[in-house]
Amino acid sequence: MVRFFRSGNPLTVLLLLIYTLLVKFFYLLHPSTFIADGSEGLLYDLLVKWLQVLVGKSPLFFTSIAILLLFLQTLLLTRIINHHRLFPKSTYLPAMSYLLFTSLWQGWNVFSPALLVNCIMLWVFSSTTELYTRTSARDVVFNIGFALGIAGLFYFPAIVFCVLLLISLLIMRPFRLAEWIIALLGLICPLYLLGTYLFITNQGALLKRIPRIGFSLPIISDYKAWGAVIVSLFFFILGWMLLQRPLKKMLIQTRKTWAVQIVFVMVAILVPLFNVHFSPDYWVLAILPISMFVANVYWTITNETVANIIHFITLGYVVVMQYFS
Numbered sequence: 001m002v003r004f005f006r007s008g009n010p011l012t013v014l015l016l017l018i019y020t021l022l023v024k025f026f027y028l029l030h031p032s033t034f035i036a037d038g039s040e041g042l043l044y045d046l047l048v049k050w051l052q053v054l055v056g057k058s059p060l061f062f063t064s065i066a067i068l069l070l071f072l073q074t075l076l077l078t079r080i081i082n083h084h085r086l087f088p089k090s091t092y093l094p095a096m097s098y099l100l101f102t103s104l105w106q107g108w109n110v111f112s113p114a115l116l117v118n119c120i121m122l123w124v125f126s127s128t129t130e131l132y133t134r135t136s137a138r139d140v141v142f143n144i145g146f147a148l149g150i151a152g153l154f155y156f157p158a159i160v161f162c163v164l165l166l167i168s169l170l171i172m173r174p175f176r177l178a179e180w181i182i183a184l185l186g187l188i189c190p191l192y193l194l195g196t197y198l199f200i201t202n203q204g205a206l207l208k209r210i211p212r213i214g215f216s217l218p219i220i221s222d223y224k225a226w227g228a229v230i231v232s233l234f235f236f237i238l239g240w241m242l243l244q245r246p247l248k249k250m251l252i253q254t255r256k257t258w259a260v261q262i263v264f265v266m267v268a269i270l271v272p273l274f275n276v277h278f279s280p281d282y283w284v285l286a287i288l289p290i291s292m293f294v295a296n297v298y299w300t301i302t303n304e305t306v307a308n309i310i311h312f313i314t315l316g317y318v319v320v321m322q323y324f325s
Contacts, residue, residue, distance in 0.1 A: 008090025107281030113155030145186025239293025
């Protein structure tokens with residue numbers, strides 16, 4: 001099966017759709033509504049209320065939307081990776097990996113602020129790859145900061161991703177203070193615009209609901225969550241190690257892009273620690289960049305039998321955790 005996803009054939013999208021239904025079928029059988037634990041942002045609250053007016057609290061609807069978002073994110077992730085040639089050839093392995101590893105834990109398949117932020121982070125990821133080639137990157141830097149500011153309105157701890165932006169600037173470009181200031185202005189701008197609108201429309205009380213942030217150490221009591229985290233980190237480390245040899249033969253821009261993805265993983269792991277109430281559900285933010293390293297594991301293992309065995313063991317683990325635990 002890995003052989004089919006290794007190919008960059010556009011017809012693989014049909015196989016990817018079937019694969020999505022396979023690994024997500026359990027969640028469609030046992031749907032959930034949406035995550036609302038006090039950590040969500042103001043825009044997320046408004047979006048959920050609007051959807052509830054349309055369809056009520058239909059678990060199947062919200063789960064279907066979540067799975068559709070995951071599927072669309074796989075296509076966008078694949079397009080970005082293939083466009084910037086992070087692998088020697090076009091491949092759908094990152095898409096397969098993202099779908100498979102988000103299936104490790106039920107909370108990663110529920111409509112949530114983190115799932116919406118992942119849509120924005122795909123655009124941020126694509127934009128950061130442009131920083132290296134631009135003579136002047138002030139517009140790109142402002143746009144990235146602005147996107148992260150909007151992400152903060154859906155899920156305020158996502159503001160921590162500004163660390164990713166600043167480190168990306170250090171990796172991709174020589175230090176220019178003006179670009180750092182512009183990045184921070186872009187980050188603040190959505191908060192300023194929304195605050196101004198709420199003040200003018202006499203809805204100032206809603207401003208108190210924007211900075212929902214705290215700090216808590218991760219306490220995980222569910223063994224399924226432990227399993228999902230351990231498997232994800234194992235494949236991330238393995239993919240990172242297998243990347244070292246081919247990394248030397250890559251273009252400088254590609255090497256820097258991979259370095260940014262490592263920082264992306266580290267920051268995404270830290271972001272949920274700033275929740276009002278910690279939940280492993282928000283670690284779906286880290287699964288997005290981790291899936292690239294998982295894909296590198298399957299890409300590097302050229303022996304199809306070994307790659308298929310690893311894939312079916314992981315798929316078997318997913319099925320057991322879903323249906324038989």
